[in-house]
Amino acid sequence: MKKITFIISFILIGFSAVAQKTEYETKSNIQYYNTVVNKADSYINERCVLDIYYPKNSKNFATIVWFHGGGLTGGSKEIPEALKNKGFAIIGVNYRLSPKVKAEKCIEDAAAAVAWTFNNIANYGGDSSLIFVAGHSAGAYLTSMIGLDKKWLQKEGIDANKIAGLIPFSSQCITHFEIRRQNGIPEKQPTIDAFAPLFHVRADAPPLLLITGNRELEMLGRYEENAYMERMMKLVGHKQTQLFELDGYGHGMTEPAFPLLVNEVNRIIKEN
Numbered sequence: 001m002k003k004i005t006f007i008i009s010f011i012l013i014g015f016s017a018v019a020q021k022t023e024y025e026t027k028s029n030i031q032y033y034n035t036v037v038n039k040a041d042s043y044i045n046e047r048c049v050l051d052i053y054y055p056k057n058s059k060n061f062a063t064i065v066w067f068h069g070g071g072l073t074g075g076s077k078e079i080p081e082a083l084k085n086k087g088f089a090i091i092g093v094n095y096r097l098s099p100k101v102k103a104e105k106c107i108e109d110a111a112a113a114v115a116w117t118f119n120n121i122a123n124y125g126g127d128s129s130l131i132f133v134a135g136h137s138a139g140a141y142l143t144s145m146i147g148l149d150k151k152w153l154q155k156e157g158i159d160a161n162k163i164a165g166l167i168p169f170s171s172q173c174i175t176h177f178e179i180r181r182q183n184g185i186p187e188k189q190p191t192i193d194a195f196a197p198l199f200h201v202r203a204d205a206p207p208l209l210l211i212t213g214n215r216e217l218e219m220l221g222r223y224e225e226n227a228y229m230e231r232m233m234k235l236v237g238h239k240q241t242q243l244f245e246l247d248g249y250g251h252g253m254t255e256p257a258f259p260l261l262v263n264e265v266n267r268i269i270k271e272n
Helices: 002-021 034-039 042-047 104-124 138-148 179-184 220-233 254-271
Strands: 026-030 051-056 059-069 088-095 126-136 165-169 208-213 240-246
Touching: 002 179, 034 042, 042 220, 051 059, 051 104, 059 138, 059 254, 088 104, 104 126, 104 138, 126 138, 138 208, 179 208, 208 220, 208 254, 220 240, 240 254
Parallel strands: 059 088, 059 126, 126 165, 165 208, 208 240
Antiparallel strands: 026 051, 051 088
């Protein structure tokens, strides 16, 4: 009788462990620059903060750093609803905005936020080898720049190749139009210089999933920029570049793109 009771108890304990629901917690407005920098610059102190949403009763989970859109001139940090309850941590990042600062400072902030994630995610239970970077529009541009031009993360002591995957939604792949505007270049005059993700194509970059809306509905030449990026990444020898064009959707194509992001994260997790 004792043996039967032991077996039943073991089964019930096992079932309870499987059925345990993942609980999530959000911590808001964490400063990602150090105290010295924050004290020296009031705008950094105010603006350069992030929110982290994470599974508090899990370990070794993946993390998605998410950069909001807004043309590098507007927008606020967000934790997209479509990414919640998937077993991941999501980090929503605020960054400084033009014209209050030069648009290049947005890239510096993006790198600093990703570096904070590498340096701190283990304290929340996350796996620092499973950090993904994603964003929409201007946030996608920041994703591409810090993932492809290694100098931005090098300043923070991080190798960009340690990013598990880059997933930009409707990214500018030429020089961002706000940076062009600062330099007196019209938004319809394509420019590829050091501030263009296309300038930094390389074979050893992290996996790259490019997603845009329909080419006829997208902003300016956004699909074509991404198609050129896909082609050039493949030509330089990058083995994991994909491009999805979402028929029926324009620039605001995040809703159908989020499941593709989740699938990509899960694909890479399984391969690790």
